[in-house]
Every structure is written in C-alpha cells, then in structure tokens.
C-alpha cells in the first residue's frame with residue numbers, strides 16, 4: 001500500500017510512461033492477454049476488458065518526446081498530436097500492442113488510422129465510427145455492430161469468447177471507475193485546494209494505462225483522503241477548462257493556470273474516462289445494447305457528437321452553473337478543428353448569457369506559458385476585483 | 395495560342411442549367427418550392443429532386459465567391475465573429491456571406507433553407523458547419539444522414555443497413571413533412587436511371603485522358619465538368635444531354651489530335667502528364683492553371699473531381715436498389731475512402747493514364763484532404779518510382795495563395811521532370 005504522496009508520484013510516472021511498461025508487464029503475465037491502444041476521446045473500454053484485453057490510452061508524447069520522424073508526416077498547419085503518435089509508433093513505443101482504435105473525432109485522427117493501416121502497425125486497426133444518429137434502433141444498433149467488429153478482431157487474436165456475464169462484470173467495474181471519478185470531481189468542486197488539478201490530472205491519466213481494477217483502488221484511496229480537510233483554501237477563482245479533449249496541454253500549462261489564480265473545477269482533458277454520465281446498466285441480457293444506449297442518452301456533450309438536438313453551449317453553461325464556476329477557459333490545441341470550430345458557438349452564446357471566458361491555443365510540446373499565464377492572471381484578477389455576481393444561465 | 399475561346403455547346407448547356415437553378419432559387423418564395431441546403435460529397439440530389447426541392451450547396455457558393463474575389467471580405471467578417479484563422483475557409487466564407495446578406499455568387503439573394511440536409515460524408519467539418527447554420531436558421535428543419543467511413547476499405551452490410559435505416563426513419567419522413575410531397579419510390583427509380591447514365595458518360599469523359607495528347611485537363615477543366623453532376627443535376631435528362639454533348643466534343647478533339655482547351659485557347663504541346671491530389675485554389679484559379687499550361691503540363695486525373703462520387707471503379711447508382719444505392723454512393727465518395735484506398739486509386743490513375751508525375755496541392759484549411767497527404771505521397775513515390783511534387787495553398791482564402799512560392803516550386807519540379815524525361819530518352 002502506498003501512502004498518498006507515493007500514490008500521486010506513482011500516478012505521475014504512470015501517466016507519462018511513454019513506454020507503457022505497466023501495460024506491457026500486465027500482458028506478459030498471460031499469453032492470452034491483448035493490449036489495445038485507443039486515441040481520444042472516448043472508447044467503450046468495457047468490451048476489451050470483457051474479452052481479456054486491456055486498453056491503453058494514447059495521448060501523444062506531450063512535451064516529453066522529441067519529434068523527429070513525425071514532422072515528415074504532417075504539414076505545419078496540422079495539430080501536433082498525430083505527429084507525436086506516429087513518431088512513437090515508428091520508434092516502437094507501441095510494439096507489444098495488438099491493435100489500435102481510432103474513435104471518430106476528426107479527420108486528422110481518421111486519416112491517421114489509414115496511415116497505421118498502411119504501415120501495418122498492430123494486428124488490427126479500427127477506426128470506430130460512433131453513430132451520429134441517436135435512435136437506439138438505428139444508431140444504437142450500428143454502434144453495437146461497431147463494438148462486435150472490435151470483439152471479432154480480439155477473438156481472432158486470443159480466441160476469447162465474450163459472454164453476457166463477462167460484459168456485465170466489466171461494465172460494473174467501469175461504472176465503479178466513473179462513480180469514483182465523479183465523486184472526486186464533486187469533492188474538488190467544493191474543496192479544490194485538497195487536490196491540485198495537476199495531481200488529479202496525473203491520477204486520471206494514469207487510469208488509462210493500468211488495469212481498471214488497480215485504478216479503482218487508487219481512486220478509492222484518493223477519495224477517502226480528500227474527504228477530510230487537507231491543504232488551505234486560497235483566494236482563487238473557479239474555472240471550467242474546455243476544449244482540450246484530444247491533444248493534451250502540458251502539465252506545466254495546467255499548473256500555470258492554477259498558479260495564475262484559478263481552481264480548475266471541471267474540464268474535458270480526460271473526457272473519455274467520464275464521457276458516460278452515470279452508470280451503464282450492468283444487469284441486462286444485452287450488454288452491448290446497454291453500452292450503446294448509454295452513449296446515446298447519457299453522453300457528456302462533446303465536439304465530436306452532433307448536437308443540434310442538445311446544444312452544447314447550454315450544456316457547458318449548465319456545468320458552469322452546477323460547479324459554481326466564475327468563468328470558462330477555452331484552451332484549444334492549435335489547428336484543432338473540432339475545438340476551434342466550436343469556439344464561435346460557445347463564445348457568441350456566452351456573450352449573450354453573460355458567462356465570462358478567455359480563450360487561447362496551445363500545443364502539446366510547448367512549455368513556455370508566460371503569455372498564457374498573464375492572460376489567465378488578468379482574467380482571474382478581473383473577476384476577483386470587479387465582479388461579485390452569480391453567473392446567470394439562460 | 396489562339397486568344398479567342400469559342401464557347402462549345404456543352405458550355406452553353408451547363409450555363410443554362412446553372413442559371414436556371416439560381417433563377418429558381420431566387421423565385422422559390424413565390425413558387426413555393428422548398429429549399430434544401432446540403433453538401434456535395436454524399437449529396438442525395440436524386441432524393442431532393444424526388445421531393446421537388448431546390449438544392450443549395452454552400453461549398454459551391456464559397457468557391458464561386460472566391461472566383462469572383464468576394465471571399466476575402468466574407469472570411470474577414472466571420473473572423474470578426476470568433477471564427478478561427480485556422481479552420482476550413484469554406485465555412486467562414488459561407489458564414490460571412492450569410493452575415494452580409496446571403497447574396498449568392500450570381501448576385502441574386504439566396505433563399506433561407508427550409509431544410510438543412512447534412513449528408514455527413516467524408517468530412518468532419520460538415521457537421522460543425524451545419525451546427526453553425528442551425529443556429530443561424532433556427533426555423534429550418536435539420537436532418538442528418540451519417541455516412542460511415544470506409545475504414546476497412548469496404549462497405550459492409552451493417553454500414554448499408556445503417557444508412558438505409560436513417561433514410562427510412564429520419565430523412566424521408568422529414569423531407570415529406572417539409573415538402574408536403576409523399577415519397578414516391580418509382581419516381582426516385584426513374585431519376586436514378588438518369589444518374590446511372592450520366593455517371594457512365596462522365597466516366598468515359600475522364601477516361602479520354604488515356605489519349606496522347608490528352609484532349610482535356612482533368613483537373614482545371616475537370617472541375618467544370620463535374621459541375622452538373624455535383625450540384626443537383628445528376629438524375630436529370632439535361633445532365634445526360636450535357637455529358638453526351640461534351641463527350642462528342644472531346645471525341646472530335648481526339649480525332650483532330652488536339653490537346654486541352656485553356657482560358658487562353660488550345661494547349662499546343664503536351665510535355666508532362668500529371669496526376670493531382672487535393673482541391674485547387676479558387677482565389678487565383680486562372681493564374682494557378684496558367685503555371686501548368688505554360689509549362690506544357692496537363693492533368694490527366696485528379697482526386698478532387700471524385701469528391702462528389704467515385705465512378706471510375708465501376709460503381710453506379712442502381713435504380714433497382716434505390717435507397718441502398720444512395721447509401722453506397724455516399725460511402726464511395728473520395729474523402730470517405732480510407733488512406734490505403736486513396737493511394738490505390740491514385741496509383742491506378744497514374745498507371746492507367748501514363749502520368750509522368752504526381753503533384754499534391756495541400757490545402758491549409760482542409761484536414762479531410764490534407765492530413766495524410768505526405769504519407770500518401772511517400773508511398774506513391776516508393777511504389778511507382780515517380781517524381782512527386784508538393785505545393786501548398788488554400789481554397790478560398792487569398793492570404794494563403796503565394797503565387798511566387800508556388801511558381802518557384804513548380805518550376806523546379808518541372809525541371810526535375812524534364813531531366814528525368816531526358817535520361818529516360820537516353821536510356822531508351
């Protein structure tokens with residue numbers, strides 16, 4: 001058993017172990033085990049777990065991998081994450097991975113799936129086309145077909161037949177994971193000083209590269225620890241960080257936001273781990289349908305989900321209200337289409353609603369944040385000094 | 395080169411079709427015709443026609459605005475309203491045009507949409523674009539049809555079922571509701587007969603580049619040829635007539651041994667045959683084209699002319715399976731093909747049309763095309779040992795068209811091609 005500091009340090013190591021040693025060790029223990037890498041944002045990890053596999057989140061090399069080969073694959077006007085992902089693939093970081101999942105989030109990742117196919121990385125490459133039709137009998141059924149497709153690939157590797165019981169058990173494990181994550185967010189919302197965003201980010205991200213059972217234990221320990229008062233409240237505003245759901249800002253940038261006078265009380269940095277709000281029914285005879293229906297009716301808003309029936313600006317405004325946040329920081333990866341194309345929708349709506357925000361762009365490999373820190377500092381000061389009203393939500 | 399270009403009958407037919415559409419759109423309010431905004435890739439124009447609606451294609455408006463030098467102001471307007479500098483300029487051009495009164499490329503005001511039909515095919519930006527438009531036109535009915543990506547290089551029965559179900563459950567009922575017209579499958583089938591025929595003709599037309607000299611430029615002139623089939627006329631007798639006429643004109647050129655027609659008349663000497671990947675630049679379209687024809691370079695095939703449908707591999711609309719064939723059509727559009735499929739298709743073009751080189755025009759703001767182009771280029775170079783060229787520009791943002799950069803790059807590329815040709819001649 002680790003003490004809290006050791007636990008947090010271990011999560012930091014795991015989160016940025018670009019050789020994925022923990023996952024590889026797990027795989028080596030049993031020849032029937034498979035490793036499936038998945039890119040942002042969301043993938044129903046339950047199904048791989050039920051098939052005797054482990055999913056491994058691939059979030060790029062951040063500011064910890066010098067890109068040499070990857071730049072030859074991408075023009076300067078394309079975001080940074082695909083070049084770090086391909087660089088790592090070429091440098092054999094994913095060597096014991098059996099397959100790769102590219103969720104449908106944007107054309108850059110979509111086309112990267114084709115490059116992985118072309119290069120023959122892994123035993124399978126699956127671009128997972130999440131439904132944009134939200135009728136259970138239409139989009140839901142299609143989504144189940146997509147999941148079966150993944151299970152078929154895994155079965156071809158390890159011969160494991162997935163049963164209803166196994167799927168339900170895996171769903172329950174991930175339900176617990178989501179519950180604990182939600183609990184920690186709730187505690188942090190009220191007492192953000194008890195666990196810094198930097199530490200929380202490491203803990204969350206570590207969960208994408210280790211077995212879910214182990215992550216659940218870690219989360220439980222963290223939740224127990226921050227239930228009691230630790231640390232001291234500081235005079236900071238509360239903000240929601242939005243728009244960095246794929247390429248991740250470096251941890252230094254997250255720390256800079258906190259240092260510049262903000263508590264980040266909600267964010268979409270590791271959105272995939274909390275895409276489904278609430279539990280997925282783990283008691284049915286059709287667990288794939290349960291996962292599909294949860295995606296259709298219980299998903300968090302996201303730039304990769306068509307939203308005309310459920311506009312995202314109101315959903316983000318509701319998060320701001322529920323979290324008691326003072327404002328929003330829009331942080332988009334440079335050249336990130338989904339995030340940047342959503343920006344005018346959010347910002348024009350927030351101007352009308354009176355929700356305060358700032359916006360900037362970042363790149364995963366940049367770790368100079370003087371300008372951003374100043375911008376965030378000014379934002380925080382302006383709210384602290386001049387405003388004392390509740391945030392109105394239409 | 396001859397300076398005067400005589401308009402051929404096909405050009406007149408095309409002009410009549412397009413003018414007719416914009417006139418109908420201008421009068422839509424009076425005539426009570428319902429207006430459907432939709433996209434070129436995966437366009438369900440036969441279905442729109444079945445419901446007697448009029449189509450509006452925002453990408454076409456954007457590119458036409460660029461050719462008429464209006465896009466810069468529209469883009470600036472959108473950027474003033476929080477649109478990023480770094481996203482698809484078609485979207486910004488369209489949004490800016492809307493903000494400035496929605497005056498279409500012909501100078502006529504475009505009617506607002508009764509229905510926003512999002513055929514979500516091959517490009518993520520389409521989804522964002524219509525999310526934006528929905529907020530501008532809150533009264534429009536929105537309907538989305540999600541086209542699954544050909545990620546494994548095939549169209550599976552599950553993918554087809556998904557699309558057909560969407561048509562039956564969502565698209566058709568909403569179109570019936572908006573248009574007040576009952577869905578008539580027989581009518582759709584008869585429209586699809588024309589589509590099939592038009593597709594046969596356009597395939598034959600693009601196949602004429604096998605001849606030496608090539609009688610047409612499959613990129614710079616090709617973008618005009620795909621006009622009718624891409625903007626709502628596929629499925630009409632007029633389109634069939636246009637393509638037949640065009641084919642006959644091209645046959646005549648072949649008989650006379652003539653090369654392509656350019657804005658400055660006939661191209662006399664075909665020095666280089668190229669295959670081009672990526673859309674053209676529209677803001678300086680003529681200058682861009684001129685760099686090629688001045689050097690005696692003719693484009694014998696291009697991926698861009700396949701965005702509205704890939705017909706060269708034999709696929710056709712099938713009136714006997716109307717909805718299934720609409721589904722297959724959508725999934726078969728160029729940007730809905732995976733990267734290995736795109737590489738194979740371009741390889742086939744290079745080989746069959748005996749191209750000397752392969753050029754990528756990488757569009758700054760179009761990830762659907764551009765992300766992966768460098769890997770494609772490398773693979774094609776390795777596979778075919780062919781000289782590859784790479785230039786960068788943008789679709790409709792004039793700030794990203796640098797004439798001198800592009801010209802310099804292409805000149806060096808043509809020098810390389812010339813050297814290669816010389817060496818090959820010596821070896822022979």
Ligand code: SF4
Pocket residue numbers: 079080081082105106107108109246247333335336337338339
């Ligand atoms: S950062 Fe944005 S554009 Fe880049 S791969 Fe991720 S979602 Fe796509």
Ligand code: SF4
Pocket residue numbers: 453482483484485516517518519520729759760761762763789
């Ligand atoms: S991103 Fe490319 S394919 Fe998509 S709308 Fe823009 S220009 Fe067209």
